[in-house]
Amino acid sequence: MGIVERKERQRKEVRDSILHAAWQIVHDDGWQTLSIRKIADAIEYSVPVVYDHFENKEAILSEFNRQGFKLLGDRLKEAKDKHPKAAIQLEAIAIAYWDFAFGNKEYYQLMYGLGMPTCESLNSVPELSAFIGVIYSTIEELIKEGNNKTAEPWLKVHSFWSMIHGLVSINLLSTQPAHLGLTPDEFNKTILKDFTKGFLKGLAE
Amino acid sequence: MGIVERKERQRKEVRDSILHAAWQIVHDDGWQTLSIRKIADAIEYSVPVVYDHFENKEAILSEFNRQGFKLLGDRLKEAKDKHPKAAIQLEAIAIAYWDFAFGNKEYYQLMYGLGMPTCESLNSVPELSAFIGVIYSTIEELIKEGNNKTAEPWLKVHSFWSMIHGLVSINLLSTQPAHLGLTPDEFNKTILKDFTKGFLKGLAE
DNA sequence: TACCTTTACTAACGCTGTTAGGAAAAAATA
């Protein structure tokens, strides 16, 4: 008699409906508004039932976190496998990464812990343009000095800023283990200098 | 008679004490635990007093957001002004940026909206290493093909990943305006390709 | 039918941001 099987099946159905409802809420109103009570309401069960399937709210988020990285990995692999040469593969990976992030903002935000309280900002902070200005003026100067006069300063500024911010934020989210016998700080400053070197070469042509 | 002046001074004192208390809480236990009640408790006033000085919690965070960008801008300017040549200035800026971020984690996290619910992770997600693997294998292949055999794949992987993530997350936080007559998407994909090109050059030596 | 296990509920605890309304203190006026 398949009683236990049916029970297991029903259990899984409820679990899936929790994830489905959660995703709907996140999709509609963002991670910040996701709550256990809303999920319970959506699946037409009481609150403690949710806790029979997930230890706590974080466990639900973890599930999506995993899904997100799985999906991203798959997309990168797909993009890579479309081309035979590694050089072209790398660009395809970059584009695929970009498309994933913007085609699945909810996933990406969760995966990298984006989306804190004051996130509307960035645009509305006057101090931001002042700090960008420091980078801008330096790069402007470099273009003036170099041979690559057609280089677009804004483009280069964004590239430079992005690189550093990416490096920083990845390291702020997870404490990297030691690589190559270097401390994480040494390792990352090596990346920083390596990148700056390549960046300068791109400006000097 | 300086009654209004004294009142204004006292008002400012309370306002400052709110910010001071808030900063202490954030420094001790992180942004996630900051609450109006805790602030009120720390300044030995009741909750509504806080609302006499800040419209809401976000206004307090905005204040620190501004401070953060101001401080970052100043640090970058300092670093820049220590050197005469733009090329060296740029590296100094990169290092100063890094040092600011890790010397002022609280500011940086707020400024870039880092620090969501499931942020312990990144390390504990098995799917992450799978997705990194796709990038790793491609770069490994490129090093094998190129002339720069001593290039460190891990270093390059982190550099590549950081660049894309930085670009993505900055664009997810704020919708960039159109630059150079390109849509933001076009603009950023140009950066992406430009960066990939330079990156490849660095691998080929 | 009597028993036991599973399932799902109500109700609570201690938090959160935010605000309405009233008491007390300070200042201004008479």
Place this chain on the structure above:
DNA sequence: TATTTTTTCCTAACAGCGTTAGTAAAGGTA
């Protein structure tokens, strides 16, 4: 100085949150 007005500040509440203890009902077993 006494009275009135204004400012200051607090208590208490609303509505929401994650989480859990304790209980009633339903399902399966003997």
